[in-house]
Amino acid sequence: MTTFEAILLTIVTASTPLLIAALGELVTERSGVLNLGVEGMMAMGAACSFAAAVSFDSTLLGVLAGVLAGAMMAALFALVVLGFAANQVGSGLALTIFGLGLSGLVGAPFVGARRDPIPPIDIPGLSDIPYVGRLFFEQDLFVYVSFALTILIALYLTRTRSGLTLRSIGENHTSANALGLPVLRTRFLAILFGGACAGLAGAYLALVYTRFWSPGMTAGRGWIALALVVFAAWRPGWLLIGAYIFGAATVLQLHAQAAQFGVPSQMLSAVPYLATIIALLLLSLRHGRAIGAPGSLGAPFVPDR
Amino acid sequence: MFSRKVFGALAGVAVAALSATGAMAQAKDKVKVGFIYVGPVGDHGWSYQHDQGRQAIEKAFPGKVTTTFVESVPEADSERAIEQLARTGHDLIFTTSFGFMEPTLKVAKKYPNIKFEHATGFKRAPNLSTYAAKFHEGRYIIGQIAGKMTKSNTIGYVGAFPIPEVVAGINAFYLGAKSVNPNVKIKIVFANTWYDPAKEGDAAKALLDQGVDMLAQHTDSPAPIQAAEARGKFGFGQASDMERFAPKAQLTAIVDNWSDYYVARVKAVLDGTWKSEDTWGGLNANMVVMTPYKNMPDDVKKLAEETEAAIKSGKLNPFKCPIIGQDGKEIECKGNGVLSDQQVLGMNFYVQGIEDKIPQ
Numbered sequence: 001m002t003t004f005e006a007i008l009l010t011i012v013t014a015s016t017p018l019l020i021a022a023l024g025e026l027v028t029e030r031s032g033v034l035n036l037g038v039e040g041m042m043a044m045g046a047a048c049s050f051a052a053a054v055s056f057d058s059t060l061l062g063v064l065a066g067v068l069a070g071a072m073m074a075a076l077f078a079l080v081v082l083g084f085a086a087n088q089v090g091s092g093l094a095l096t097i098f099g100l101g102l103s104g105l106v107g108a109p110f111v112g113a114r115r116d117p118i119p120p121i122d123i124p125g126l127s128d129i130p131y132v133g134r135l136f137f138e139q140d141l142f143v144y145v146s147f148a149l150t151i152l153i154a155l156y157l158t159r160t161r162s163g164l165t166l167r168s169i170g171e172n173h174t175s176a177n178a179l180g181l182p183v184l185r186t187r188f189l190a191i192l193f194g195g196a197c198a199g200l201a202g203a204y205l206a207l208v209y210t211r212f213w214s215p216g217m218t219a220g221r222g223w224i225a226l227a228l229v230v231f232a233a234w235r236p237g238w239l240l241i242g243a244y245i246f247g248a249a250t251v252l253q254l255h256a257q258a259a260q261f262g263v264p265s266q267m268l269s270a271v272p273y274l275a276t277i278i279a280l281l282l283l284s285l286r287h288g289r290a291i292g293a294p295g296s297l298g299a300p301f302v303p304d305r
Numbered sequence: 306m307f308s309r310k311v312f313g314a315l316a317g318v319a320v321a322a323l324s325a326t327g328a329m330a331q332a333k334d335k336v337k338v339g340f341i342y343v344g345p346v347g348d349h350g351w352s353y354q355h356d357q358g359r360q361a362i363e364k365a366f367p368g369k370v371t372t373t374f375v376e377s378v379p380e381a382d383s384e385r386a387i388e389q390l391a392r393t394g395h396d397l398i399f400t401t402s403f404g405f406m407e408p409t410l411k412v413a414k415k416y417p418n419i420k421f422e423h424a425t426g427f428k429r430a431p432n433l434s435t436y437a438a439k440f441h442e443g444r445y446i447i448g449q450i451a452g453k454m455t456k457s458n459t460i461g462y463v464g465a466f467p468i469p470e471v472v473a474g475i476n477a478f479y480l481g482a483k484s485v486n487p488n489v490k491i492k493i494v495f496a497n498t499w500y501d502p503a504k505e506g507d508a509a510k511a512l513l514d515q516g517v518d519m520l521a522q523h524t525d526s527p528a529p530i531q532a533a534e535a536r537g538k539f540g541f542g543q544a545s546d547m548e549r550f551a552p553k554a555q556l557t558a559i560v561d562n563w564s565d566y567y568v569a570r571v572k573a574v575l576d577g578t579w580k581s582e583d584t585w586g587g588l589n590a591n592m593v594v595m596t597p598y599k600n601m602p603d604d605v606k607k608l609a610e611e612t613e614a615a616i617k618s619g620k621l622n623p624f625k626c627p628i629i630g631q632d633g634k635e636i637e638c639k640g641n642g643v644l645s646d647q648q649v650l651g652m653n654f655y656v657q658g659i660e661d662k663i664p665q
Contacts, residue, residue, distance in 0.1 A: 003514050003515065006510070006514040007511075007514060010507055010510050010511070010514070013507075014503070014507055017503075104345060104347070107347075108347060111347035111349065112347075112349060112549060114531075114549060114550055117535065205503060209502075209503045209506070210502040210503055210506060210526075210528050210531075211531065212502070212527065212528075212531070212550065214345070214347055214348055214349060214502060214526060215345040215347050215348070215377075216344075216345060216377075216500070217501075217502050217503070217526075219498070219500070219501035219502070219503065219504065220501075221503075250504070250507065251507055251511065254494050254496075254507055254508045254510075254511035255511045255514070255515065257493070257494040257495065257511070258461070258492045258493075258494050258511045258512050258514075258515045258517075259492075259515060260492070260660055260661050262661075262662055264664035264665065265467070265494070265495040265497060265664040266495075266497060266664055267664075269497040
């Protein structure tokens with residue numbers, strides 16, 4: 001394996017959890033709900049997936065537990081913001097704090113346990129292509145799932161009736177409601193999907209990326225996922241690019257340090273965040289407003305009864 | 306008005322001093338000890354080791370001590386947590402991170418009858434001690450091991466932040482390696498975090514990808530050494546024994562052992578002999594402990610054991626003069642043939658042979 005390939009492989013691992021979590025949040029936000037609890041749901045996903053994987057010695061059960069845990073947390077959020085029309089920002093922040101705390105409790109007995117790496121899935125023939133072969137055709141299942149999810153979500157949002165309904169509810173929930181579209185039901189499902197994705201991203205972190213559990217191991221990745229959604233102007237294709245730019249910047253700055261380029265590491269660490277801010281600036285300059293932001297994003301909906 | 310204020314203040318000091326000396330001279334039957342941790346107890350590293358010390362106290366004085374702890378206390382908001390312990394009847398309070406220094410000092414002044422101990426800081430008061438450990442002694446030993454065992458002649462170091470404590474560790478590690486292998490080169494990556502397992506792991510992978518085959522770390526999670534294990538390379542545990550994460554890769558680990566110190570300090574409170582002091586112990590004081598040397602040839606193991614013994618007996622000091630800086634000039638020697646404690650605690654330069662620059 002050449003250094004070049006090795007760097008690309010690390011970038012894929014760094015980008016995948018960001019992409020998966022951000023895709024879920026994208027769908028939630030497209031339905032008009034802002035869920036700031038990604039970090040908390042991700043932490044729960046990581047804790048529960050690791051706990052289940054160790055207890056049953058099964059990666060598959062671990063992943064399922066992670067997804068389920070994320071979705072359960074999201075259901076709690078949905079109950080508060082849809083059922084009681086509570087403030088979404090406040091509830092989302094509370095969900096993050098709650099998730100981080102609860103994940104510490106759930107994961108406590110599993111501190112110090114370790115799991116063996118998951119063998120990558122090798123697509124024979126294709127993985128022998130130089131440079132890109134191993135990169136694209138010898139990854140773990142999560143990576144393929146993240147690519148598939150990106151395409152499916154893009155198709156869903158633009159090519160299906162249900163996807164269009166979801167978007168119209170996000171743009172203007174009052175009109176959508178007047179048209180007889182199921183605002184609360186759609187949003188509930190979108191929130192659940194967002195939670196499941198965050199849980200899956202957490203599972204990836206605990207089972208593939210670090211292969212152990214320790215409290216607070218999400219270390220802000222949920223917040224980066226949230227920023228990526230804005231960076232991508234709420235579009236799945238852009239999200240894929242954004243997640244990989246972010247992953248690449250994080251990994252490349254570490255390599256730049258090891259290669260002794262002489263650039264201060266603090267500055268290099270800030271590069272991904274700087275890139276996000278610049279991208280936001282460019283986007284808003286071009287379009288005059290935050291393009292793609294769903295019109296009803298963050299507004300509570302109380303149906304007339 | 307002015308004189309009254311001064312008088313009041315003087316009287317206050319006098320009362321405080323009286324009550325303080327009164328309390329300090331008294332032996333106690335029962336002691337309540339509190340701990341403030343910066344991270345979660347389950348971090349496998351820094352806070353975990355302090356908690357091991359807390360448990361050692363409970364075992365050492367059954368029935369005589371009660372202990373409590375508050376974990377994951379943010380440094381910026383620690384004053385409330387420390388004061389909370391002070392108000393709830395604790396006799397001795399350990400605050401275990403550098404960033405707790407000012408808040409500890411502030412609370413200590415407010416509660417002169419309570420004894421405080423702050424780890425890794427430098428501000429003391431009549432009822433506030435400081436303590437730290439000479440981890441760089443252990444880093445010199447692992448440097449020698451790495452220098453002997455490297456095949457690529459390139460060793461790597463994952464640092465948290467470019468602060469003196471970390472820089473001194475890098476220098477000690479490199480000096481150790483160079484003492485047995487003049488051709489050795491070091492590559493350094495700062496993760497700019499104490500604790501982000503995924504990022505620490507990526508930093509380690511970056512070093513391994515660039516030809517490093519011996520990996521030292523000064524961040525808190527086992528992710529770097531685990532990365533070394535996955536690539537079939539070698540590494541060293543940090544703060545606690547990380548063997549279970551890297552049974553084939555861990556050559557040894559530099560363990561923070563606070564237990565002996567904590568037990569001694571609690572005993573001093575029980576006996577009424579507690580005094581404000583500054584303690585900076587190393588291998589010799591059992592504050593820094595090396596786990597058994599494994600996964601290495603016998604001659605390397607022997608060398609490591611000899612170096613450890615030499616440091617313990619005081620025959621060897623990692624920062625023995627002359628120490629040459631990167632500019633080729635000798636560093637002024639302020640500590641009687643070795644660098645003084647102050648020079649080590651404030652180290653802000655790399656030694657000659659390290660080709661990187663400290664990020665400023």
